[in-house]
Amino acid sequence: LPTVLDPFCGGGSIPLEAQRLGLPARGSDLNPVALLITKGVVEIVPRFANAVPVHPEARQTLAHSGNWSRGKGLAEDVRRYGADILQAARERIGHLYPKGPDGETILTWLWARTVKCPNPACGAEMPLVRSxxxxxxxxxxxxxEPEVTGNQCTFAIKTGKGKPRAGTVNRRGATCVCCNTPVAFNYIRTEGKAGRLGVTLLAMVAAGRGKTYLPPDTSHVAIAVSASPSWTPETQMPEKALGFRVQGYGMTHHADLFTLRQLAAMETLSDLAKDVRARVLSDAKATGMADDDLRLEEGGTGATAYADAVSTFLSMGVNRCSGFNSSLCRWGADNEKIMNVFGRQTLSMVWDFGEANILEETVGSWPTCKDYVAECIQVATGYGSTPGQVEQLDAAHAIRKEKNLLVSTDPPYYDNIGYADLSDFFYIWLRRTLGGIYPQLFSTLLVPKAAELVADPSRFDGDKDKAKEHFEDGFKQTFTLLKEKLDLRFPMTVYYAFKQDDEGEPDDEEESGGVSLTTGWETLLESLISTGFQITATWPVRASQQWRMRSRGSNALASYIILACRPRPESAAMTTRRDFLTQLKTELPTAIRHLQHASVQAVDLAQAAIGPGMAVYSRYSRVVEASGERMGVRTALAHINQI
Ligand SMILES: C[S@@+](CC[C@H](N)C(=O)[O-])C[C@H]1O[C@@H](n2cnc3c(N)ncnc32)[C@H](O)[C@@H]1O
Structure with missing residues (x-):
């Protein structure tokens, strides 16, 4: 069986699927956040497959009757120690989450940012509300329903007939709810930079049969702002980076992405997930689990490493909480839930946001997140799989000892996602909690950026050409190294992800920017072909999760195109533009008919047809124009599109 390698493994879907097929799996990535997830699923879970849980209550009630096959025991411990953490967190920070006026459990507080109305005759603290x-x-x-008296605004809850008034912020700017003065974003930015944006409580969501909505309660506001975390992530966000759209409003440090209460909660959970390790270790030893005194990172398989493993997964749970506990989390009125901060891979301004009760059963709370991680452990466990191997490596410079690899990879796509910058959002919490267990992986203050393959001009003083060069050179170096390592029985498969912004709505008032679809395609194809690969097929694939906010339910393009590539024989001949065009005309119509018969949907056909077209182009060492110059991929793509 071939060993599968993904040199851009991210969160590990390719190595994980390889492992589930029973294939030895290797993954590498630069990014510690992504790498830790892959380590979790392909290294750690299989290492403790079939382990019996060590939590005393689990042992009393379940140990001898339970089925601990695959990751079930580890998952049970994550649930049980997670429940202990919940109890401890309630004692430490429970007072920050008050009940409603009639003793209701509040699941979410809905806030709006405010700015002082610039109209001197008004001066209201005007709420900034998108909806x-x-x-x-x-x-x-x-x-x-906002209710205005002079320059004061209070909020009531309305149901039934009627409809809400329009929000006070749209793409053009804001409007004062008290005096109707239009307010430009520039003014709000200036106030934000001066630290003068505030918040006001709009409503509270209470648990009950379904959910009920309560008007704001001033005592709740006082409690929320009384939170005083003793540690906050004081690391600086980049001044400019792909997908970052909040700095202009004065949010310049990671701590600014959270409310005080969210910071206090994250700090508490992070402390508890770190401290629980000692208890897991002593419980594991007490159950008689063998111990080799080796830490997880030293290859340990006994109690010491197991304690590291449980703490790792609990920290991942804490991290999942952070994704729902930021002041950039919208309230989804369609499903009445808080939305994850990364609904799109950006950090964009959110004017009215939801703040979850982190201690109750609700989206983004600790009980929900730790159970989610436990569920993932169970689902992710391979069938009889041996642990895979995961390393932090720069794909463009990785020296690998292994050969005969089946390479399947979903590489970064040009300027689509600024993974490294965005994942600092999670890194800051992981480093705090797990820095002791993974000293190497979390040795840097923030996620390493310089070697990341992304065409982000802000990394090059705004120089787009340099950004392009960095990306292209890195891709070429990566594919040159990989070519030497391939198992020639199999094609290398490369996933090409469509740029999210091709369909997404631009952010409130800012253009999403970005390059055309062609630039991404061109760069990928040019890198592959110039490093000696030929494309033998392409296939559109729909992602299982509809992660694009806008594409839900729409007739969207396939999320991926998979390219099958093989090294081009050294003996490949060159051809002329005329012969190339003749062959395209002969071969493409049949290939397109095949695609249609294979149920490629009409919307995906143009993209899928690039495969057979590129197969013609890339089978030659070069296609020469009448002028004697080499025909580039861009021109070839244009010809393919015309047929
Ligand atoms: C499209 S994502 C992969 C997603 C992955 N398939 C998953 O399941 O999460 C591309 C990955 O390439 C990584 N990457 C970017 N530059 C890299 C480099 N020079 N070396 C290794 N990995 C890199 C990014 O950190 C990112 O995780």
Missing amino acids: FSLATKAGRQTWV
Whole structure:
């Protein structure tokens, strides 16, 4: 069986699937956040497959009757120690999450940012609200109604007939709810940079049969702002980076992405996930689990390493919480839930946001997140798989000892996602919690950036050409190194992800920017072909998760195109433009008919047809124009599109 390698493994879907097929799996990536997830699923879970849980309650009630095959024992410990963490967190920070006026459990507080109205005759603390809707499903319609007296605004909850008034912020700017003065974003930015944006409580979401909505309660505001975390992530965000759209409003440090209460909660959970390791270790020893005194990173398989493993997964749970506990999390009125901060791979301004009760059963809370991680452990466990191997490596310079590899990879796509910058959001918490267990992986203050293959001009003083060069050179070096390592029985498969912004709505008032679809294609194809690969097929694939906010339910393009590539024989001949065009005309119509018969959908056909077209182009060492110059990929793509 071939060993599968993904040199851009990210969170590990390719190595994980390889492992589930029973193939030895290797993965590498530069990014510690992504790498830790891959390590978790392909290294750590299989290492403790079939382990019996060590938590005393689990042992009393379940140990002898339970089925601990694959990752179930480890998952059970994550649940149980996670429940202990919940209890401890309630003792430490429970007072920050007050009940409603009639003893209701509040699941979410809905806030809006505020700015002082620039109209001197008004001066209201004007709420900045994109939408006043709380629930939009038929029969549940609920919204916030602003009620204005002079320059004061209070909020009531309305249901039933009628509809919410328009929000006070749209793409053009804001409007004062008290005096109707239009307010430009520039003013809000200036106020934000001066630290003068505030917040006001719009509504509270209470648990009950379904959810109920309560008007704001001033005592709740006082409690929320009384939180005083003793540690906050004081690391600086980049001044400019792909997908970062909040610095202009004065959010310049990672700590600015969270409310005080969210910071206090994250700090508490991070402390508890770190400290629980000692208890897991002593419980594991008490159960008689063998111990080799080796840490997880030293290859340990006993109690010491197991304690590291449980703490690792609990920290991942804490990290999942952070994704739902930022002041950039919208409230989804369609499903009445808090949305993850990374609904799109950006950090964009959110004017009205939801703040979850981290201690109750609700989206983004600790109980939900630790159970989610436990569930993932169970689902991710391979079938009889041996642990894979995961390393932090720069794909463009990786020296690998292994040969005869089946390479399958989903590489970074030009300027689509600024993974390294964005993942600092998670890194800051992981480093705090797990820096002791993975000293090497978390040795840097933030995620390493310089070697990342991304065409981000802000890394090159705004120089787009240099950014392009960095990306192209890195790709070429990567594929040159990989070519020497391939198992020639199999094609190398490369995933090409469509740029999210091709369909996404631009952010509130800012253009999403970016390059055309062709630039990404061109760069990938040019790198592959110039390093001696030929493309033998392409296939459109729909992603299982509809992660694009806008594409849900729409007739969107396939999320990926998979390219099958093989090294081009050294003896490959060159051809002329005329012969190339003749062959395209002969071969493409049949190839397209095949694609149609293979149920490639009409919207995907143009993209899929690039495969057979490129197969013609890349089988030659070069295609020469009448002028004697080499025909580039861009020109070839244009010809393919015309047929
Ligand atoms: C499209 S993502 C891979 C996603 C992955 N398939 C998954 O399941 O999460 C591309 C990955 O390439 C990584 N990357 C970018 N430059 C790299 C480099 N020079 N060396 C190694 N990995 C790099 C990024 O950190 C990112 O995780």
